[in-house]
Amino acid sequence: MxxxxxxxxxxxxxxxxxxxxxxxxxxxxxxxxxxxxxxxxxxxxxxxxxxxxxxxxxxxxxxxxxxxxxxxxxxxxxxxxxxxxxxxxxxxxxxxxxxxxxxxxxxxxxxxxxxxxxxxxxxxxxxxxxxxxxxxxxxxxxxxxxxxxxxxxxxxxxxxxxxxxxxxxxxxxxxxxxxxxxxxxxxxxxxxxxNKASKIDLKGALLSPFAFPILIYGVHVGTDKGWSNPTALSFVGLGIIMLLLFIIVELRVENPLLHLRAFVIPEFTKGISLMWLNQIVVFGAMLLVPLYLQNVVGLSSKNTGLIMVPQAIASFLGMTIGGRIFDKFGTKAAVLPGFTLGAISLSLFSQIKPSSSLAFTLCAIILLGLSQGLVNMQVNNHALQSVPMKNISRVTPLTNEMMQVVNSFAIAFLTAFLSGQIKKQTGLSPLQANLTAFHHTFWLLLLFVIVGFILTLFLRKKAKA
CATH class of the missing domain: 1.20.1250.20 (MFS general substrate transporter like domains)
Structure with missing residues (x-):
């Protein structure tokens, strides 16, 4: 078919x-x-x-x-x-x-x-x-x-x-x-x-429940209670050790749970790296923009939700356009404009103020949505398309599992960075301290976008298995 x-x-x-x-x-x-x-x-x-x-x-x-x-x-x-x-x-x-x-x-x-x-x-x-x-x-x-x-x-x-x-x-x-x-x-x-002859990788099956969930739980505890918390440190440390053991086992078995050998395919590695970078920006924006609108501007959760709706509409539009560009011209033709729009959006957010007009805010939000739509599924398709079809059923769980880990670390890292920036703004009013901290965090997201743009330049026009 x-x-x-x-x-x-x-x-x-x-x-x-x-x-x-x-x-x-x-x-x-x-x-x-x-x-x-x-x-x-x-x-x-x-x-x-x-x-x-x-x-x-x-x-x-x-x-x-x-x-x-x-x-x-x-x-x-x-x-x-x-x-x-x-x-x-x-x-x-x-x-x-x-x-x-x-x-x-x-x-x-x-x-x-x-x-x-x-x-x-x-x-x-x-x-x-x-x-x-x-x-x-x-x-x-x-x-x-x-x-x-x-x-x-x-x-x-x-x-x-x-x-x-x-x-x-x-x-x-x-x-x-x-x-x-x-x-x-x-x-x-x-x-x-x-495939009735398909056999489960027993060693991988025993290790995976002690790798990913333990690591993610440790990150959750660290985000909630601080990274000096003994429970957070213990679970993150144990999770990393179990994850390393899991990787060693999966690379040695003939039929692994997760096809980690996909990372030897250059286009898969570049595509999945772009997925991670974009996911950090997406989750960062989903965290920061509503927080900014409520904590700095003072909007209610209902009005914040309404202002964020154009982002979803713009993302769908970007995804539709990006998909057609991907089919006709390849990954770079969709992703480079996407990262460019994302850079413009985050530059606007890094200058935003409570006095900024609604049009200014909506412009930044819509550009961010278009960026996500142009990038997200296109880099996902590029990565998966480089993998032989016979391995696809063991690669999609890999990409989904890694997204769980990346999302957890992204939220933890950005939350810690924002909190640290707020504490550093001594001598400023609480409102100005929050505003400056948000600006610095938006600049950090912009850095991830720039890295993504540069990496996209090294993609092949179309990935082939």
């Missing part, structure tokens, strides 16, 4: 949209909890430290299961595992909505993470099997929709639901979406043959 001559939009489009709906179902539950958490805390009479496990447990469960996605898809067929993941994720959502204690809610959140964690890597892997190479830029842009919609719609939807109903509705909303996704899977996803 991945031959251009066999390309049939009427068959491929519903399949890609089905995968996107499944991914949106899972990604929404990552972003929807930030607004809901205080209401859950109040309902179960828990402190913030205990309540945060509702988010942490979900993240760690996903990090635990993602490395197994490739093996599960190969052994039992991608379509079957994708469908079962959606079924059990939906059931776990129903049980979470009916939880009667914080402990039971955390258990069902772990169940959500363990089932939902395989959806994105298997979904992206299926899309590469469905979409011919010459159409991947424009069609894969649809899979970027969940990444755009989840951060924008999630907080707004959860805010509406908890205001007019109660916290349990943020889980109940998953039920119709899950049922719809399952129907679409059965109707539109092609059958992929299962």
């Amino acid at each position: 991945n031959n251009t001559n066999d390309f049939n939009l009427k068959k491929v489009l519903p399949a890609v949209l089905t995968i996107a709906i499944g991914m949106l179902l899972v990604m929404m539950d990552t972003t929807i909890m930030n607004v809901t958490l205080p209401h859950i805390q109040s309902a179960f009479h828990q402190n913030l430290s205990n309540s945060q496990w509702v988010i942490t447990a979900y993240t760690l469960a996903m990090a635990t299961v993602i490395p197994f996605a490739g093996f599960l898809g190969d052994r039992f067929s991608d379509k079957k595992v994708f469908a079962l993941a959606i079924i059990f994720f939906t059931i776990a959502s129903f049980l979470a909505a009916n939880a009667h204690s914080m402990q039971s809610l955390i258990i069902w959140r772990i169940a959500q993470g363990l089932t939902g964690g395989v959806v994105a890597p298997i979904g992206i892997g299926m899309s590469f099997k469905i979409i011919p190479m010459e159409k991947r830029g424009s069609m894969m842009g649809l899979l970027g929709l969940p990444m755009l919609l989840a951060p924008t719609i999630g907080p707004a939807l959860s805010g509406f639901l908890v205001k007019h109903f109660n916290w349990s509705t943020v889980f109940l909303i998953n039920l119709p979406v899950g049922v719809l996704a399952l129907i679409f899977v059965l109707l539109f996803l092609p059958n992929f043959p299962a």
Whole structure:
């Protein structure tokens, strides 16, 4: 089906949209909890430290299961595992909505993470099997929709639901979406043959749960309690040691859980490096811009959310245009303008003031959105397209797992940098100290964009496996 001559939009489009709906179902539950958490805390009479496990447990469960996605898809067929993941994720959502204690809610959140964690890597892997190479830029842009919609719609939807109903509705909303996704899977996803001879990498399977989740948890503790905290240092140190052992094992086995040998492919390494750089900028912007608007400008969370909506719209526009440019002219033609727009946007943010006009702020936000759209899926496609198709099911879990780690480190690093900059601004008023610190942090993000621009110059026009 991945031959251009066999390309049939009427068959491929519903399949890609089905995968996107499944991914949106899972990604929404990552972003929807930030607004809901205080209401859950109040309902179960828990402190913030205990309540945060509702988010942490979900993240760690996903990090635990993602490395197994490739093996599960190969052994039992991608379509079957994708469908079962959606079924059990939906059931776990129903049980979470009916939880009667914080402990039971955390258990069902772990169940959500363990089932939902395989959806994105298997979904992206299926899309590469469905979409011919010459159409991947424009069609894969649809899979970027969940990444755009989840951060924008999630907080707004959860805010509406908890205001007019109660916290349990943020889980109940998953039920119709899950049922719809399952129907679409059965109707539109092609059958992929299962490889009954596929064997699991036992050493890797034993090590991965002690590598990625422990490392990510250590970063979370460090972000929350400071990097001198003994628990943070212990978990980060243990996580790094286990990760090194995992890498050594995976490079020596014939059928690894994660295809780490992909890093010997120059275009994959360059593409994945650009993904990491862009992800730092994306998560940094998602963290900094709303914080600036609320803490410095003094906007409400509702108005901040409304101002951020054009970013998602611009990202979708950039993704659509970028996909077509990618198909016709190659990666650099889309990514270089994308990083250029990102540099202009962050330059504007580094000069922004509470007195800046709404038009100035929206201009910076829209340019940032266009930049993300032009860069994000294009560098992802470039990296994955350089990998032989036979290895794609073991590479998509690798890229997803590394994104979990990079996102955790990005938030921790930028939060620490912003806090440090605020403390350094002695002799200034609190407002001016905050403003200067935000400007310096935006300059730091601009540095990542410049590095990304330079690295893009070394990409081949189109990556080939």
